[in-house]
Structures are given as C-alpha cells and as structure tokens.
Amino acid sequence: MGRFGVLLLNLGGPDQLEDVRPFLFNLFSDPEIIRLPFPWLQRPLAWLISTTRAQKSQENYRQIGGGSPLRRITEEQAQALQAQLQNKGHEANVYVGMRYWHPYTEEAIARIKRDHVERLVILPLYPHFSISTSGSSFRLLEQIWHEDPSLAQIDYTAIPSWYDRPGYLQAMADLIATELDRFPEPDKVHVFFSAHGVPVSYVEEAGDPYQREIEGCVALIMQTLNRPNPHVLAYQSRVGPVEWLQPYTDDALKELAEQGVKDLAVVPISFVSEHIETLQEIDMEYRELAEEAGIENFHRVPALNTHPGFIDDLANLVVEALDAPHLKLAQVMHPEKQVKMYPPERWEWGMTISAEVWNGRLAMLGILAVLLELFMGRGPLHAIGLL
Numbered sequence: 001m002g003r004f005g006v007l008l009l010n011l012g013g014p015d016q017l018e019d020v021r022p023f024l025f026n027l028f029s030d031p032e033i034i035r036l037p038f039p040w041l042q043r044p045l046a047w048l049i050s051t052t053r054a055q056k057s058q059e060n061y062r063q064i065g066g067g068s069p070l071r072r073i074t075e076e077q078a079q080a081l082q083a084q085l086q087n088k089g090h091e092a093n094v095y096v097g098m099r100y101w102h103p104y105t106e107e108a109i110a111r112i113k114r115d116h117v118e119r120l121v122i123l124p125l126y127p128h129f130s131i132s133t134s135g136s137s138f139r140l141l142e143q144i145w146h147e148d149p150s151l152a153q154i155d156y157t158a159i160p161s162w163y164d165r166p167g168y169l170q171a172m173a174d175l176i177a178t179e180l181d182r183f184p185e186p187d188k189v190h191v192f193f194s195a196h197g198v199p200v201s202y203v204e205e206a207g208d209p210y211q212r213e214i215e216g217c218v219a220l221i222m223q224t225l226n227r228p229n230p231h232v233l234a235y236q237s238r239v240g241p242v243e244w245l246q247p248y249t250d251d252a253l254k255e256l257a258e259q260g261v262k263d264l265a266v267v268p269i270s271f272v273s274e275h276i277e278t279l280q281e282i283d284m285e286y287r288e289l290a291e292e293a294g295i296e297n298f299h300r301v302p303a304l305n306t307h308p309g310f311i312d313d314l315a316n317l318v319v320e321a322l323d324a325p326h327l328k329l330a331q332v333m334h335p336e337k338q339v340k341m342y343p344p345e346r347w348e349w350g351m352t353i354s355a356e357v358w359n360g361r362l363a364m365l366g367i368l369a370v371l372l373e374l375f376m377g378r379g380p381l382h383a384i385g386l387l
C-alpha cells in the first residue's frame with residue numbers, strides 16, 4: 001500500500017497581534033466570505049475592512065492572551081489523530097492546512113508532495129459544511145490541483161461533513177452532561193447552542209446546507225444526551241450590514257433572561273477547538289450581557305479540542321473513508337451539495353453560472369448608463385455617440 005496521509009483543513013488565526021491585520025486581509029479577500037458583484041473590488045475592499053477592523057479585532061485577541069490558540073490546538077489534534085491511527089494499525093502522516101494563516105494549505109500540499117504521499121484523506125475540522133468554511137478550502141484545493149498536474153497521482157478522497165458521527169455526538173453529549181452536573185438542579189438548566197452564523201443569502205440563495213446540518217446536529221446531540229433539559233439554538237459572530245441567520249445569540253440570551261431563566265449551559269457548536277469566538281465572544285461579551293440581563297449561572301461547555309472519544313471517532317472516520325467510494329473535490333461542492341460557490345471569472349458560453357453572473361453585471365452597467373442619461377442629460381451613451 002502507498003504512503004498514506006491525512007490533510008486537516010482549518011481556518012487559521014493570528015498567532016500574534018501584528019498578524020491580525022494581514023490575517024483579516026486574507027479572510028476578506030476570499031470571495032466565499034464576502035460576495036461582491038465586481039471581483040476587482042475584492043482586494044481594495046479587503047484592505048479597507050481589514051484596516052478599519054484591525055484595531056477592534058486586535059483588542060479582542062489581546063484579551064485572550066495576544067493571539068489565537070487555533071494553530072496550537074489544531075497541531076495537537078493532528079498529533080493525537082496520527083497516534084490514534086497508529087494504534088489502529090495505520091501509519092499515516094497528518095498535515096494541517098489553514099485557509100487564512102500559517103501553516104497555509106499551500107504549505108501543507110508542498111509537504112505532502114515532498115513526502116510522496118500516494119493516498120490522502122482530506123478532512124475539514126468543521127463538522128458541518130458551509131460554503132464559507134469547508135467549501136472555501138475545497139475550492140482552493142481544486143485550484144491547487146488544477147495548477148499542478150503532478151497532484152493527479154495522489155489517490156484522494158474528500159469528506160464534506162461529519163456532524164452525525166456517533167463518536168462526535170457522544171463526546172459532545174459527555175461534555176454537556178459534565179457541565180450540567182455542576183449545577184445544583186441539572187435537569188432545569190437550559191442548554192444554549194451557539195453556532196457561528198452565516199448570511200441568510202448563503203442558505204436561501206446559494207443553497208448552503210450549513211443551517212440544515214447545524215439544526216440536525218443539535219437534534220442528534222440532544223437525543224444522545226438523553227436528558228429532559230430544554231434547549232435553544234442561536235447564531236453568533238455576525239459581521240457587516242446584511243441579514244445573518246437568526247435568532248442572534250445576544251437577542252436569544254436577553255429573551256431567555258426576560259422569561260426568568262437563571263441557569264444556562266452554553267455550547268459552542270460549529271467548531272471543534274477553542275478560538276476567539278469561544279474565549280472572547282462567549283466567555284466575555286455574552287457572559288457580561290447575560291449576567292446584566294439577569295442570568296445568574298452562565299456556564300460554558302468546553303470545545304472538544306483533543307477529547308479522546310472525539311479523536312478516536314476522527315480516526316475511524318479516516319479509516320472508513322479509505323474504503324468507501326472516493327469523493328472528488330468537484331463532487332463534494334457542486335452536483336450533490338447543490339451549492340453555488342462564487343462563480344468563476346472566466347467567461348463561459350451557455351447556460352452557466354458564469355454566464356448568469358456576467359449577464360447580470362452587464363445588465364447592471366446598462367441600467368446605470370440609462371439612469372445617468374435620464375438624470376444628468378449626459379452620460380456614457382452620449383460619450384460613445386449612441387445618443
């Protein structure tokens with residue numbers, strides 16, 4: 001059997017305060033994160049947003065020790081997974097590829113090539129698929145594969161999402177149960193799931209399965225937990241002026257407080273490591289908001305990190321993926337998931353998404369030209385001699 005590798009995909013986070021602005025620039029340069037009608041606007045806008053947001057974001061990272069713990073935790077998860085695969089009789093190298101910061105996905109692929117990996121399992125560390133997370137990393141990998149024909153030799157399979165794995169669900173339920181048992185009356189505590197949000201348009205227009213998978217996951221965790229506690233799901237971390245999935249975590253916390261709820265166990269659901277949104281947003285901002293609103297006992301359930309049951313389940317998932325029919329990058333994003341990634345910039349003839357976008361752009365320019373003519377009496381149509 002050929003050399004075997006696992007590529008763990010993750011988002012990445014700034015290691016130190018100086019990294020915050022360039023990290024944000026990388027993030028906002030991604031069309032799967034901000035969808036703009038004009039691609040030439042992407043980098044100027046990314047520069048503008050990263051520059052204006054950097055100070056506030058740096059302050060948040062300062063509050064959690066001056067950087068994100070994501071790289072350290074992801075590397076610990078990679079080591080634990082490699083050891084667990086070895087326990088199961090599989091010699092594999094586990095690589096980490098981050099989307100927006102070091103070690104970048106490109107660096108991981110260079111190491112995979114250097115090690116002559118022949119069989120590869122591509123495993124996002126996001127349990128649920130979203131265009132903005134796993135989708136963005138898959139899209140990047142598709143591009144890397146396209147640009148480097150030597151990668152065609154690697155027999156790979158990609159795992160789109162895995163939120164319904166029994167070991168993952170059990171590990172989550174165990175962490176929640178442990179936290180509930182710290183309350184004087186465990187059965188009366190509200191279990192408050194807080195998922196990272198995405199803009200509503202991702203779900204309703206682009207067909208992102210994220211919300212459906214999050215809701216399914218919450219139901220499965222509650223079933224596995226098998227306790228009588230009431231539960232709530234809300235969405236945190238919204239950015240920008242557009243509408244994001246609702247209810248928003250801050251509103252839902254206030255509403256529960258108004259109903260007289262005093263005991264909450266908050267469960268971060270969309271991510272398997274501690275990161276800025278658990279350590280700063282939930283532990284600091286939402287805790288303060290909840291306590292001011294009247295919640296007396298605000299407990300946060302820890303993230304899985306290297307939970308042994310979770311790592312064991314990831315190892316099983318990898319082994320099973322090797323034997324199952326292999327999923328190619330194009331398959332996990334396009335036909336089956338039916339998601340609309342940001343359309344390609346190449347013009348394509350026919351009834352394609354690209355043509356749809358370009359037609360839309362040309363129509364918008366046409367409307368703009370007519371409006372200028374109507375309101376100003378002169379405009380581009382006069383300039384080119386059409387009027």
Ligand SMILES: C=CC1=C(C)c2cc3[nH]c(cc4nc(cc5[nH]c(cc1n2)c(C)c5CCC(=O)O)C(CCC(=O)O)=C4C)c(C)c3C=C
Binds near residue numbers: 034132197199270277
């Ligand atoms: C499943 C998890 C995540 C989804 C979905 C997601 C979508 C998403 N995020 C932004 C904007 C930002 N995300 C930022 C950091 C960040 N986001 C996630 C996870 C998801 N994002 C992680 C793990 C991290 C890194 C955290 C760390 O510890 O460093 C940031 C930067 C932080 C900040 O300034 O608040 C931004 C901005 C959008 C716009 C989006 C969906 C479109």
Ligand SMILES: [Fe+2]
Binds near residue numbers: 196237
């Ligand atoms: Fe995010």
